[in-house]
Amino acid sequence: MKGPDRPNNRRGASGAWNRLKPLRDDSLEAYGLPSKGETRLNDFNTQETYYNRIVERYMRFCASTNNTSDLDASFASLSLSSTASTKQFQSSNPELNHQRPLNPSPSNDLPAILNALRKLREAITATARKDVFAQRAYIFNIRVAILCKDWESYIPALLHLLNTIHPKTPLSATEVHDYVGYLILDQVCRQGDFGGAHETRLRYRYKDRRVQLVLRALVMDNWVVFWKMKRAVDGYQRRIMEYAEQRMRLHALKCLGKSYMSADRGYIERVADKGWAALVEEDSVGWELKDTDRVIIRKPKSK
Incomplete structure (x- = not known):
C-alpha cells in the first residue's frame, strides 16, 4: 500500500529540478x-x-x-x-x-x-x-x-x-x-x-x-x-x-622537372619555398631522395 507522503515526495523532486538554472548562452x-x-x-x-x-x-x-x-x-x-x-x-x-x-x-x-x-x-x-x-x-x-x-x-x-x-x-x-x-x-x-x-x-x-x-x-x-x-x-x-x-610552387616544380636531372635538396626547397618532407606529403612530389641531400628528378633514358 502506498504511503500518503509518496505523491508529495514526487512533487518535491520535480520542484527541485525546476529550480535548476539553465546553462548560460554564449x-x-x-x-x-x-x-x-x-x-x-x-x-x-x-x-x-x-x-x-x-x-x-x-x-x-x-x-x-x-x-x-x-x-x-x-x-x-x-x-x-x-x-x-x-x-x-x-x-x-x-x-x-x-x-x-x-x-x-x-x-x-x-x-x-x-x-x-x-x-x-x-x-x-x-x-x-x-x-x-x-x-x-x-x-x-x-x-x-x-x-x-x-x-x-x-x-x-x-x-x-x-x-x-x-x-x-x-x-x-x-x-x-x-x-x-x-x-x-x-x-x-x-x-x-x-x-x-x-x-x-x-x-x-x-x-x-x-x-x-x-x-x-x-x-x-x-x-x-x-x-x-x-x-x-x-x-x-x-x-x-x-x-x-600553390600555383607558383607548382610552376616552379614543373620547371625543375623539365630542366634538371637532379638537384640539391636545399635548392629544391628554396625554389618551392617548402621543406622536402612537406613537398612529398602535401604536394605528392615523387622524386627520389639520395644520401639525404641529393634529389633524383629524372633518370637517363635507357638506350
Whole structure:
C-alpha cells in the first residue's frame, strides 16, 4: 500500500529540478542575423556593446595560445573557403546550436567570432551607419577575416569600407593605402583579376613597390621574386598572398622537372619555398631522395 507522503515526495523532486538554472548562452550567439529578421542589433548602443564582446572574445582567443606559431596554426587551420566556413561549421555540428558550453573553448572561438562579425556588419549596413564606430568595426572585421582567409567576409567589408564609409568618415592616408593594397593583392592572388587590380591601382593612385613586385612576379611566373616579397610584406599581405603560392610552387616544380636531372635538396626547397618532407606529403612530389641531400628528378633514358 502506498504511503500518503509518496505523491508529495514526487512533487518535491520535480520542484527541485525546476529550480535548476539553465546553462548560460554564449554571448556572441545572443542575436540572430539581421538578414534573417533580427532587429535588436539596430540599436546603436547594442551594436557597440556587441562589438566590445567580440573584441574581448578575440583577445581571449589570442591570449589562449602558447606562442605566435600556435596562433598562426590556429588561423591556418580554419580553411573557410572549403569546409570550415562559419555556416558550414554550424550545419555540420547542429548540436552546437542547442548545447552551448558555459565557457566556450577558445579553440572553437574563431567560427563564432566570424559569425558574430557578420551579424554586426549586417546591422551596421542595415542602419546605414557610417560614423567612426562603423569604420573601426569594419577595420577589425577585415583584419580578423584576412588572418582566417575568410574572403567572403573581408571582400564585402573592404568594398563597403572604401566605397561607403570612407567618403563619409575618411580614413587616414596610411589606412587607405593599407586597405587598397589588400584589395589589390586579393584581386591578383586569389581572383587572378589583373585588369581589376590595375583599375583599382589607378583609381586610388596606389603606389607600393612591394605590391607592384608581387604583381609583376605573378604575371611573369617569377617565383624567386614572389617568395622574396612574401617574406618582405606584412602579415596581412602575406596571408592574402598565400592564395597564389600553390600555383607558383607548382610552376616552379614543373620547371625543375623539365630542366634538371637532379638537384640539391636545399635548392629544391628554396625554389618551392617548402621543406622536402612537406613537398612529398602535401604536394605528392615523387622524386627520389639520395644520401639525404641529393634529389633524383629524372633518370637517363635507357638506350
